[in-house]
Amino acid sequence: MIPSHVKRLAAVAAFGLAATAPALAQEVVKIGYSGPLSGGAALYGKNVLDGMKMAVDEINAQGLDVGGKKYKLEVVGLDDKYNPSETAINAQRLVQEHKTPAILIPHSGGIFAAQTNNEAQKYLVLAYTSVPQVTARGNKLTLRIPPEFTSYVQPFIRHAMGKYGKNLAIANADHDYAKAWTAVFKPAWEAAGGKVVAENPMSYNKDTDFYSGVSRAVSAKPDVMFIGGASEPTALVAKQARELGFKGGFVIIDQAKMDEMAKVIGGYGPLEGSIGVLPLIEDPAPDSKAFVQRFQKVYPGRVPSSEVSLNYTAVHATAMAMKLAGSVTDATAIRANLDKAMKQLSPVANPNGLAGVDDKGGSMADTRVAVIEGGKVKERALSSFK
Missing domain, CATH: 3.40.50.2300 (Response regulator)
Structure with a gap:
């Protein structure tokens, strides 16, 4: 005959196994x-x-x-x-x-x-x-x-060239993704009648001071600057370009997000005239x-x-x-x-x-594009760039 205390221990053990089974x-x-x-x-x-x-x-x-x-x-x-x-x-x-x-x-x-x-x-x-x-x-x-990203290229070119002019300075990041963007964007800009007046990619992921590189780009007197990498360094490039007197527009590759850039540089004002992807926070859907x-x-x-x-x-x-x-x-x-x-x-x-x-x-998916006008983000339909 099995003692009662042994039965109780066996029951407790069985319950424990059942509880842990799931x-x-x-x-x-x-x-x-x-x-x-x-x-x-x-x-x-x-x-x-x-x-x-x-x-x-x-x-x-x-x-x-x-x-x-x-x-x-x-x-x-x-x-x-x-x-x-x-x-x-x-x-x-x-x-x-x-x-x-x-x-x-x-x-x-x-x-x-x-x-x-x-x-x-x-x-x-x-x-x-x-x-x-x-x-x-x-x-x-x-x-x-x-x-x-190829779906962004023509809308970006039509907006920037139509609003600011044909002289472009390339001052984006030097990693593989930015290089791929440049390889598509540069010939498309030239095919649209534009001219690349400076090409100076920079190490966005390593540097925090871009004055020397931005200065070389700005000294070529571009109408438009092609920039982009991660949001924070892209914002610094834009900020330093404005501090060096650049008055034109920015084409911002899709890795950089304009709302994140605005946090770094004190709002959308320094990005006036820019075109990039529609920030999620500004999406009305x-x-x-x-x-x-x-x-x-x-x-x-x-x-x-x-x-x-x-x-x-x-x-x-x-x-x-x-x-x-x-x-x-x-x-x-x-x-x-x-x-x-x-x-x-x-x-x-x-x-x-x-x-x-x-x-x-x-x-x-459908491409979502936005521009900065009057210090605010405004979504633009792709049909508006044709």
Whole structure:
């Protein structure tokens, strides 16, 4: 006969096992991140990572059920200092140590580095860059999150050249993404009848004083300056150009956000006449406004950029694709379901209105452009630039 105290201990142990069973059954799936979390682009990288984490928290709160099993998502974030060689090392670590089926990388140099072996190692590259070559290469395990930047080129040229003149000074960043922009923008400017009077890219991610480089650009007497990299150093370039007497307009590549620049230089006034992407905080669409409110509940006092919202959507789409694929590890199946997943997302999870994923792995969406007029941001329809 079994003593009563032994029966009680056995019952307690059985209860304990039953109580912990759901927690044990909920496996963890890790999504990787490799991007700048230090240096001049640290804010840019933090925005991307915060958007990912916000999505993960929402997905976990709702519950992620894939193939009849419950999973918990986690983000593993590593700093690569905007250095592609560091990205490659981080990607190896994320795959080998954390078994990440997907890694989000927010710069083209790092994305290209990862694409050299991601198909062989069978992980999905979530590419936050609008460089067309990212998907043009035919990598079958890549999602390009924002639309291609080429859709901005002609509206930017028509606005700047029509308002200020034909002489252009190139004074953007010297990283791979900025180089890709220059390679498209410069010949398009010249084909429209413009002239490049100075070309002086600078190390936005390393320097904080741009006077010598900006001075060389301004001394060429441009009507327009082509600038851009991470928001904070881009703002300093604009500020120093104004201090050196530049009166023309700025063409701002899409990595830099005008609202973030305004914080650095004391408002939109110094950016008068600029053209760039529409800041999320200035977007009048109801879904965008609702996203901003939700973000500010999670991160009081902060203003989200499109880096936050687009990468938030990318994580939601990846989780939905896992559900549709019936797998959290099969990167090929997850990639194959991304278009369907994107189209099934609610407006809450897709505040930028991404319309789907094309056959090359690029997201599709309408281009949103804004100009600074009278010290205020004004959205401009693309049709107005024709």
